[in-house]
Amino acid sequence: MASPRRAAGGAVQCVVLGGSGLRRAWLRELCGLDEESLEGGGTPEALRLLDRLLVDGPGASVRPGESGTLPVSERDRLLAAVYRATFGPRIEGTLRCAACAASFDLDFDLDTLVAQTLDAPEAPGIEACEGLYSLPDGRRFRLPTGDDECAVLTLPPEEAAHALLRRCCVEGELAADDEPALLEALQQVGPMLNLELTASCPECGHSQALHFDMQAYLLGALAREAESRVYEVHRLALAYGWSLGEILSLSRRRRQAYAALVAGDASLGARGRP
């Protein structure tokens, strides 16, 4: 593998976008300017974040500014890779049992979820050729992209779903009766990290559904760090005299490491006082 170039924000990773390994993307790690640019938790914000993080690299299938052209399943792979590089491979949360009302923690491995959900889509009867898929009845379709999602964003939800399917059907008529079959085919060939999981209560054993959406989970995790980031910037500005722009240009990892060192020095100083 060719050595990736270093970006201003830190290390760069290569993400394989599909099971064949032929499509790939290069992502740099997050810096404070990326985190500060986030202003919401939807698809447009996720695309803007990816466009900031995408860099050119050997064999790149998608470049900065092109994240909206990716099928949703490939976008979810990139978002999972951003999460993994930023927070690690564990997804964690707290649930309240619907049966006994006990709160319990749950966590699962993101790599396993990606492998189980995205790696080997089963689509019997659907032929694939260069990004287009053929149903047994001859109709052809493509997978929805972020650009498709953004194009129908302002429509009422049901109308948006119809419009999205019509955009994806590239050959053949799409009657209202056919939409469930096309929707099922889309889910088979382009699975997403937006799914129902099952969690069991450790107190009473009750099983309940848990919705997991990679995009919302990543953007939510980044939004929750806004306050701690203010403290990190404050500590570094006081300790080193760096400007806001200089501090936010640091990779998140490096900023947090410096801020932890400064906090450690401060606590040592406090303990050493008479």
Ligand SMILES: [Zn+2]
């Ligand atoms: Zn329970």
